[in-house]
Amino acid sequence: MSELIEAQKARLYRTTIGFWVYLMTDCLLFASLFATYAVLRTATAGGPGAADIFELPLALTETIILLVSSFTCGLMLLGLQAKNRRQVIVAMALTYALGVAFLAIEIGEFAKFVAEGHSWQQSAFLSAFFTLVGTHGLHILFGLLWLVVMLVVVVRRGLTPKVTRQLTIFGLFWHFLDLVWIFIFTVVYLLGVAS
Amino acid sequence: MTLTKYIVGFVLSLLLTLTAFFLVENDLLSGGALIWTLGVLALVQMIVQLAYFLHLGDELRPRYKLASFSFMTGILLIIVVGSIWIMDNLNYNMMEMSPQQKTDYMNTQRDKGF
Numbered sequence: 001m002s003e004l005i006e007a008q009k010a011r012l013y014r015t016t017i018g019f020w021v022y023l024m025t026d027c028l029l030f031a032s033l034f035a036t037y038a039v040l041r042t043a044t045a046g047g048p049g050a051a052d053i054f055e056l057p058l059a060l061t062e063t064i065i066l067l068v069s070s071f072t073c074g075l076m077l078l079g080l081q082a083k084n085r086r087q088v089i090v091a092m093a094l095t096y097a098l099g100v101a102f103l104a105i106e107i108g109e110f111a112k113f114v115a116e117g118h119s120w121q122q123s124a125f126l127s128a129f130f131t132l133v134g135t136h137g138l139h140i141l142f143g144l145l146w147l148v149v150m151l152v153v154v155v156r157r158g159l160t161p162k163v164t165r166q167l168t169i170f171g172l173f174w175h176f177l178d179l180v181w182i183f184i185f186t187v188v189y190l191l192g193v194a195s
Numbered sequence: 196m197t198l199t200k201y202i203v204g205f206v207l208s209l210l211l212t213l214t215a216f217f218l219v220e221n222d223l224l225s226g227g228a229l230i231w232t233l234g235v236l237a238l239v240q241m242i243v244q245l246a247y248f249l250h251l252g253d254e255l256r257p258r259y260k261l262a263s264f265s266f267m268t269g270i271l272l273i274i275v276v277g278s279i280w281i282m283d284n285l286n287y288n289m290m291e292m293s294p295q296q297k298t299d300y301m302n303t304q305r306d307k308g309f
Contacts, residue, residue: 028274031274035277038279039278039283056216056220078198182212182241182244183241186215186233186236187237191233193219
């Protein structure tokens with residue numbers, strides 16, 4: 001019995017390391033997009049600059065929503081550790097709701113820019129902005145799809161070792177997306193509005 | 196991984212985010228001082244989240260996560276700092292030129308062999 005538990009622990013460890021390495025390569029994807037944005041931040045081609053279009057209170061709301069969802073995701077991992085299925089399901093539902101709220105605000109912001117004529121076609125600055133922030137948003141979208149699938153799996157199968165592994169790496173993914181957002185908030189929104 | 200750690204990480208992240216926001220919203224700093232302060236606040240928050248949410252500090256030896264993270268950071272700095280450095284220099288050096296002058300300049304450079 002204890003051998004089985006040891007084997008499962010080793011497997012969880014391997015899965016976590018493998019997923020961590022994926023996250024590091026994802027960081028490099030974002031690094032390239034950040035570098036592109038930093039280089040093109042002033043290339044506005046007669047269109048609006050960062051200070052003209054970004055609304056800080058909205059970006060702050062997004063930041064706080066994502067931070068709270070990162071916290072509820074932590075509650076999910078704690079529930080997993082305590083083998084408390086109820087806590088896991090409630091925390092997953094909260095994380096999902098907050099993720100949807102974040103994405104809704106972001107899509108609303110994008111739609112507003114496009115409606116005002118400031119789409120990715122207007123300037124290199126806006127292309128870089130939509131690519132960087134949009135790639136993060138796409139990660140959130142895939143995270144939400146992943147979360148829905150996992151919610152069904154947890155309800156139907158309970159907290160099996162396999163489900164535990166899958167939810168653990170989902171937790172890493174979600175925390176990681178919050179980490180990337182800190183830099184989007186700082187570099188794109190705060191520094192954009194300040195300069 | 197405990198509830199206390201998550202709460203500490205959450206509260207610290209929230210405070211760091213709000214500090215950065217109020218610095219910009221109330222125009223408390225400007226220029227280089229603001230850029231450095233915001234950069235440091237973001238880095239501190241990154242370390243807080245790595246430690247309290249991603250549990251990088253709890254890892255047992257051999258620290259594969261920390262090793263791959265350090266390697267990634269090195270590549271990241273080369274990509275980001277390198278791009279900004281080279282492209283800003285390029286912009287600075289080309290700033291005073293008209294389009295025709297730029298074309299002439301690039302043609303001369305090309306004839307030199309680089």
